[in-house]
Amino acid sequence: MTTVNVIKPKARLSNSNILFLIAAVIFVLMYIFAIITFPASFMQFQTFFDLFNLNAPLIIMTLGLSIVMIGGGIDISVGSVCGLVTMACAVYLEHKMGSIGGAILIALGIGIVFGILQGYLIAYLEIQPFIITLSGLFLAQGLLTTLHKDPINVTMPAFVNLRDFDIVIAWLGAKNRLGVFIPCEIKPGTIIVVILLVILASLMKWSRFGRNVYAVGGNSNSAMMLGINVKRTVFITYVMSGLTAGIAGFVYIMTTGAGNVGNASGAEMKAIASAIIGGTLLNGGVGNLLGAPIGTLTLLVINELIRAAGVQSNFQAMVSGLMLYFFIVLQSLIMSLRDRTRIRFTLPPWLRLSEKAKSGNHRET
Amino acid sequence: MLSETILEMKDISKSFPGVKALDNVGFKLRKGEIHALMGENGAGKSTLIKVITGVYEKDSGFITLQGEPIHFKTPKEAQNKGIGTVYQEIMLCPNLTVAENMFIGRSHTPIVNWKQMNEKAAQLLKSLGIPASPIQELASCSLAVQQMIAIARAVDMDCKILILDEPTSSLDEDEVHKLFDLMRELKTRGVGIIFITHFLKQVYEISDRITVLRNGKFVGEYETSSFPQIELISKMLGNELEDITKIKKYEPIVSDTTIPVYEGIGLSSAAGVKPFDFSIQKGEVNGFAGLLGSGRSESVRAIFAADKVTGGGVRMKGKRVKIKTPLQAIRQGIGYLPEDRKDDGIIYDLSVRDNIILTLQVLKGFFKPFSLKQAEAFAKEYIEKLNIKTPTSNTPIKSLSGGNQQKVILARWLLTNPEYLILDEPTRGIDVGTKVEIQKLVIKLANNGMSLTFISSEIDEMLRTCSRLIVMKDREIVAELRGTELTEHDVMNVIAQGGKTI
Numbered sequence A: 001m002t003t004v005n006v007i008k009p010k011a012r013l014s015n016s017n018i019l020f021l022i023a024a025v026i027f028v029l030m031y032i033f034a035i036i037t038f039p040a041s042f043m044q045f046q047t048f049f050d051l052f053n054l055n056a057p058l059i060i061m062t063l064g065l066s067i068v069m070i071g072g073g074i075d076i077s078v079g080s081v082c083g084l085v086t087m088a089c090a091v092y093l094e095h096k097m098g099s100i101g102g103a104i105l106i107a108l109g110i111g112i113v114f115g116i117l118q119g120y121l122i123a124y125l126e127i128q129p130f131i132i133t134l135s136g137l138f139l140a141q142g143l144l145t146t147l148h149k150d151p152i153n154v155t156m157p158a159f160v161n162l163r164d165f166d167i168v169i170a171w172l173g174a175k176n177r178l179g180v181f182i183p184c185e186i187k188p189g190t191i192i193v194v195i196l197l198v199i200l201a202s203l204m205k206w207s208r209f210g211r212n213v214y215a216v217g218g219n220s221n222s223a224m225m226l227g228i229n230v231k232r233t234v235f236i237t238y239v240m241s242g243l244t245a246g247i248a249g250f251v252y253i254m255t256t257g258a259g260n261v262g263n264a265s266g267a268e269m270k271a272i273a274s275a276i277i278g279g280t281l282l283n284g285g286v287g288n289l290l291g292a293p294i295g296t297l298t299l300l301v302i303n304e305l306i307r308a309a310g311v312q313s314n315f316q317a318m319v320s321g322l323m324l325y326f327f328i329v330l331q332s333l334i335m336s337l338r339d340r341t342r343i344r345f346t347l348p349p350w351l352r353l354s355e356k357a358k359s360g361n362h363r364e365t
Numbered sequence B: 001m002l003s004e005t006i007l008e009m010k011d012i013s014k015s016f017p018g019v020k021a022l023d024n025v026g027f028k029l030r031k032g033e034i035h036a037l038m039g040e041n042g043a044g045k046s047t048l049i050k051v052i053t054g055v056y057e058k059d060s061g062f063i064t065l066q067g068e069p070i071h072f073k074t075p076k077e078a079q080n081k082g083i084g085t086v087y088q089e090i091m092l093c094p095n096l097t098v099a100e101n102m103f104i105g106r107s108h109t110p111i112v113n114w115k116q117m118n119e120k121a122a123q124l125l126k127s128l129g130i131p132a133s134p135i136q137e138l139a140s141c142s143l144a145v146q147q148m149i150a151i152a153r154a155v156d157m158d159c160k161i162l163i164l165d166e167p168t169s170s171l172d173e174d175e176v177h178k179l180f181d182l183m184r185e186l187k188t189r190g191v192g193i194i195f196i197t198h199f200l201k202q203v204y205e206i207s208d209r210i211t212v213l214r215n216g217k218f219v220g221e222y223e224t225s226s227f228p229q230i231e232l233i234s235k236m237l238g239n240e241l242e243d244i245t246k247i248k249k250y251e252p253i254v255s256d257t258t259i260p261v262y263e264g265i266g267l268s269s270a271a272g273v274k275p276f277d278f279s280i281q282k283g284e285v286n287g288f289a290g291l292l293g294s295g296r297s298e299s300v301r302a303i304f305a306a307d308k309v310t311g312g313g314v315r316m317k318g319k320r321v322k323i324k325t326p327l328q329a330i331r332q333g334i335g336y337l338p339e340d341r342k343d344d345g346i347i348y349d350l351s352v353r354d355n356i357i358l359t360l361q362v363l364k365g366f367f368k369p370f371s372l373k374q375a376e377a378f379a380k381e382y383i384e385k386l387n388i389k390t391p392t393s394n395t396p397i398k399s400l401s402g403g404n405q406q407k408v409i410l411a412r413w414l415l416t417n418p419e420y421l422i423l424d425e426p427t428r429g430i431d432v433g434t435k436v437e438i439q440k441l442v443i444k445l446a447n448n449g450m451s452l453t454f455i456s457s458e459i460d461e462m463l464r465t466c467s468r469l470i471v472m473k474d475r476e477i478v479a480e481l482r483g484t485e486l487t488e489h490d491v492m493n494v495i496a497q498g499g500k501t502i
């Protein structure tokens, strides 16, 4: 029996790109809305730069975390590792042997060690990433409080100089109330964000490793059959997110100048939220690193808007939560519309309900 | 002339928990031959392939490649040694582009040269006539195209050995011909090809030699040209073969006054079938015939409300009822076995038992779960009744062969004891033995008073089981055929002419 089978080739937007595009459009719309409602602050370039200046560590963490998430994993230890790094650097810098170079090495070292440890356990011993990185979160927190309990203000002169260093953009700025022209300022952390963004986004797009991460996140079994070393790929994603958490820690202390037990606490949740809002699918294989800063900024602008509107701060958390719901539902909706399948929440295996319960909501027909 | 052996396997054994998938199997592949590997579902064909390519570790045995002993630990090693494989389940990444799927895991440079890769892919796609663009995401390609892409990847690898595990299951006739041309060309270049399929016709068209496996054991190796089809079937089935043509159909006494079990008037659905009337009598088996895309599946999906119903009314045994969701259909005693069991029917990680009781559980409500004992009793009953080959009722369904998975889904519906059961392509992609069993079962169920719709791409299967054939074209019913002397040729004629003759 013959069959009629007409297939027209058409290159539609990839899922990664469409989610990125949506994130970008939503961010731009929101920023325009912010400018219209609060022109006094949002019209200024400095406000925009400050989003980066003050939140560079979060963006950096989100970058590394996005790589892990694209590979189908999760890393909830990033916030605590970042906090641990700030305290370790502070303690070291206050020591008489301390140097900035040494502090950078400590930051990178702590990040990489956590990455290697967790990556090994997850990739090679195949333990649930959620469990492992949760343990990593506690471990880093414990180390942090063991290291030092009280806040340390770093007073080392060379470091203070670095902390206060600004890049001034003379031709961009605004007049203040007294009519004096204040130029825009960019912190070194912002530069690091941009450099990392370019490097990591290129890595994901143009390197063999980056494409392997997408393949593994898309279908790890297929990736294995296609000849990809799945374990090594997964391992490296965790090393990368450990490394970015370490860098984030250094940028953090470079911005605030102090080691503190509460540094970057809860940042992992913000990073996960940022990654999702930026278009990284929780169940892997889909995402674009350029979306990471956009996700972070979207989250921040919303919070800024709420603050500017003078609403209580507990609303910020609530609105962030609702945003997240909104994005996850939106993404699931788009995915199912595109694949013309029933709506299925796009959840990674480590987040699914038990097998039995899954069958219940999976299929009612 | 005896050409040299490139791949030889000796005494290969491989067990999975509860199943001895391969039991001292031998296999020999010569240079430049197309060697069909035949056997029922679950015979161990795919397992043998995966043992070669290093997906599974064999328990015992030897493999030599051009005289050298080999022992691959990962598919990558096999790939590097010139073994290109298309696995039964398409093993590609849906989120990558077509070009990436063809080249990923093969390059040795750390940088991806997109431009070059896309150009090479475009060439390859063009030379094989695959209607896909290199920059398209794989998920947006049809199953058939994905299959062709997997083949293109394997073929491009300059391989010495090409393994194709049921590559034709989702291809149409044209695509199969393209594939065969390609295989013939590779053959002249000296590539040894292992070819697995369920279509006997294809085996005789393309293969030089046939190796038959049964229940994980080696049955024999034969020259295709001197091996009659009937013998092949009997080797594959052992003594399970029975002459299906002797099965007696049950002809229900249908008169205009009998109230049909199911009657739909002016049914239409969001999937785009034109409004149609359809009814079925108690104990009747009917079929929907038509080309792929003619609306056969869409029609039965409208009956079951699997797609959004946009119009029409339904009577069950003369009483008006509302069927707008599948659950309502189930409650009215309608069962539906979907065409695509991979997407619609099976919950892979659940056990055979849980898959069997699923629909009944839905009917009962999830807050009133069956006791394990009761569930086990149900499962056992149907594993026995339908002869489902599974180590235990607790085995995850994903480790069963396709035919056995299909039986599990069938059991799920039989357990709810429907008055009207719709089977959409229940025999596709499964072995001959199970096909026969399912057809016999359909007739037996009808004899017991169930009404059934049985859809199959193989018209002779429908002619054997159905007393009435509804022919569809362009999403519309164009003819209704009855009569015991219908031949496949008659039906093809009606399909071709759109129902104008009868």
Ligand SMILES: Nc1ncnc2c1ncn2[C@@H]1O[C@H](COP(=O)(O)OP(=O)(O)O)[C@@H](O)[C@H]1O
Binding pocket: B016, B017, B019, B020, B021, B039, B040, B041, B042, B043, B044, B045, B046, B047, B048, B399, B400, B401, B402
């Ligand atoms: N991963 C697995 N785990 C457990 N059992 C398996 C697995 N793969 C295959 N089997 C079992 O091994 C037998 C052979 O299966 P398979 O090689 O897929 O058969 P074929 O390809 O000939 O249809 C079947 O009984 C099947 O249930």
Ligand SMILES: [Mg+2]
Binding pocket: B045, B046, B047, B088, B165
């Ligand atoms: Mg198989």
